[in-house]
Amino acid sequence: MKQILFLILISMSMTCFGQDLQNIDSIQVIDSIHSDSSIANDVVIGKAKGDSAYIKEEYATAIQIYENLLKNGEAAELYYNLGNSYYKIGEIAKAVLNYERALLLQPGNNDIRANLEVARAKTIDKVEPIPEIFFVLWTKSLINSMSVDAWAIWGIISFLLLIIALYFFIFSKQIIWKKAGFIVGIIFLIITICTNVFASEQKKHLVNRNxxxxxxxxxxxxxxxxxxxxxxxxxxxxxxxxxxxxxxxxxxxxxxxxxxxxxxxxxxxxxx
Structure with a gap:
């Protein structure tokens, strides 16, 4: 009976995770280039040309190349390089725009964030945000430390570890293993819930674009x-x-x- 209930639990949980992964896959155009191998090769070659033009300080050429590449799909690195190119020619607004787009795809990237702050320092308007309590700021910082894909991966890993902990809790005959399975299971249950909530928040930002x-x-x-x-x-x-x-x-x-x-x-x- 225990085995049957355990299998039902796993089946129901995997179904829920499968739906979540489908939702994540629906936005995988973000932070990725089309999976077609020929297009991927063209993107790699094109990016190399853009990088070469940037190194040669041919920023207008680099901008044109990066803009064309982004028509095939979004990628944080391309937005980052495009922002650098716009910054070099003094178009600060477009530099900020592309740094923001890069940061949206890779919120935990310190290089993108640093360059964004440098570009923002050159803007005219200085707006003081409404103060938020430390817990809200800490939570936002934690959510933005990784991308939606990274949180989803951690969610899957913690879920699998939760299943293993539940196995020990349900089937082990030794009390110490049952207790360990229960405690560890509670920990990974909390982690699983948190990672899914964080992934959902990241996805909302990617989809809504407000x-x-x-x-x-x-x-x-x-x-x-x-x-x-x-x-x-x-x-x-x-x-x-x-x-x-x-x-x-x-x-x-x-x-x-x-x-x-x-x-x-x-x-x-x-x-x-």
Whole structure:
């Protein structure tokens, strides 16, 4: 009877994990290039050409090559190199945009984060974010320490270890192994739940894409989605904003880190 219940538990759990993996696979265009071998080879060759142009300080050529490669699929390294190229020619807003896109795919990459901070330092607008309690900041930092794929892998590993712990707890005849299986099982159950929650949060950011970068040299933020709306404040290129209302085509309602809100022409921003 125990064996049957154990097998049922494993079967149900694997079904749930299979659904989760399908959900993750549905966004695998992100942080990957098409799996077709011929395209992959073209990407490798193209990237080498782009890197060569960058080394030769032919930044315009490198930008064109990286932009074309990204049409085949998204990759953090390409966005990172593209951001470096834009930074070198002084287009700070586009550098910030591509660093942000790279960081979205690899949130734990310190090189991307460092270059992003350098580029941000050259922007005009300085916004003080609303303070958050330390626990929220710590949780966000933990979630952003790895990508959705990395959290998913850790989730699978911890789940398999949970199954092993349950096996010892259910079938072992020695009390010490039962206790060890129970304690270890509880630990890996918590880890499994946390990793799946973190992966879900990362996936939400990848799918929703509700943040953008101001690309216009300067743009007036209005109180209503119209040029006749009251002028609230001005933003300059490179400023990161959150899209609060995306229902209109020509206008977007945005929110800054300090809580300010307003409407901006859609043409003035580009989604990360």
């Amino acid at each position: 943040e953008a970068i101001v690309l216009s040299p300067s743009v007036t933020i209005r109180s209503t989605p119209s040029e006749s709306g009251t002028s609230l404040f001005i933003l300059h290129e490179g400023r990161k904003v959150s899209i609060k209302d995306n229902s209109m085509k020509e206008w977007k309602e945005i929110r800054l880190e300090d809580g300010k809100v307003g409407w901006v022409p859609a043409s003035a921003i580009e989604v990360i």
